[in-house]
Amino acid sequence: MIMNKFKYQMVIQWSEEDNCFLVGFPDFPGQQWRTHGTTYEEAVTQGIEVLESLVMAYEISGEPLPKPSIVCTVV
Structure with a gap:
């Protein structure tokens, strides 16, 4: 599965205007929002599918993938 290979942030935010999770x-x-879902779970599922498509598109075009952001937390 692609999620094991690439570690990219997925931001999920509720939109009152759109009445869905973006x-x-x-x-x-590129665009700030790539997909949406009417439930949080649907948004996650859609997000994973879009991430897989993004990575495939980069690989097909020969364009290098962006470096994943790293979030450091202090305990």
């Missing part, structure tokens, strides 16, 4: 990938340039 999904974005900050590490990938």
Whole structure:
């Protein structure tokens, strides 16, 4: 599965205006929101599918994948 190979942030945010959860990938340039879901679970599922499609599109085009952001937490 692609999630084991690449570690990209997936941002999921509720939108009152759209009445759904919006999904974005900050590490990938372009539009802020890439997909959505009416439930949080649906948004996650849609997000995984979009991430797989993004990676495939980069690989097909020969374009290098963006570096994943690293979040450091202090305990």
